[in-house]
Amino acid sequence: MFKAPLCLTFTVKASAAEKKKVLIVNTNSGGHAVIGFYFAKELLGSGHEVTTMTVGEQNSDKMKKPPFSRFSACSGLVQECWCEAVLFISSAGIYVPTDEPPHVEGDAVKASAGHVGVEKYIAEIFNSWAVFRPQYMIGSGNNKDCEEWFFDRIVRKRPVPIPGSGMQLTNIAHVRDLSSMLTLAVENAEAANGKIFNCVSDRAVTLDGMAKLCAQAAEPRSAKDILGWHATTNLPEDLKERFDEYVKIGRDKKPIQFDIDDKILEFLKVPVAV
Helix, strand or coil: CCCCEEEEEECCCCCCCCCCEEEEEECCCCCCCCHHHHHHHHHHHCCCEEEEEEEEECCCCHHHCCCHHHHHHCCCCCCCCCCCCEEEECCHHHECCCCCCCCCCCCCECCCCHHHHHHHHHHHHCCCEEEEEECEEECCCCCCCCHHHHHHHHCCCCCCCCCCCCCCEECEEEHHHHHHHHHHHHHCHHHHCCEEEEECCCEEEECCCCCCEEEECCCCHHHHHHHCCCCCCCHHHHHHHHHHHHHHCCHHHCCCCCHHHHHHHHHHCCCCCC
16 A cells, blocks of 8 residues: 655744745655755755655655665654745756767757756746756765765776776766755745756766866856855765765675676676686
8 A cells, every 4th residue: 555655844943034944855766865865954954944755655665774764863843834936956967968068057958858848847837946957966875876886896806897988077966065056046046046057066077087086077157156156076085985884884795796797897808806
């Protein structure tokens, strides 16, 4: 039997002039799952009232894992909740590939991308809205493998298969940066209204290095100019934090199959340490 969605509520006190009431509708999967937790913490720390709602069965195994298991650290009660603006977390993956990166707000997007349809719907239906387009998120409690994919191979002294030259650029930002950007939009709803914001780090990283910053790229211009936002992502330090947690939960000792890796390495005649 389907159970009601998990709905955790909490609040802190603030002056009436500063306080906003915010409803966070959080997904229960994918890279966006951890965003709601960090966003809630950021809002509470700034004195706002927060209600969170996560789609899923309250007693499911997934709800017992981070980030959902950590919501209980925020306690209290909100009797009513309203939003004067709709903030939608989209994705930087909707941009049409370009030979001149980084992408900036206003670049062409893929008409077939599902996020594009939602963005258009929100712009048509709501009077006050803003869209945020993160690329790859890093942060404690993330339930989607990203950096763990590299850790799994590195700690077992296995080769790390990288497609192509390995010099392809990507962008990884800490989820706290997106949370601070969202909070600024809550507090400056009029300035954020009708805008699209990329949420990315100030620096890019190659697939080949992952922890080695190699080029200036992916500048999130709109959020800096309109909201006065600044990034705090420090990928080398953030990856150290993530690796400490990786070891703490024992994933470095967990048996893992590398069937696809083994086929690639066998074809390339690359030896693998036993």
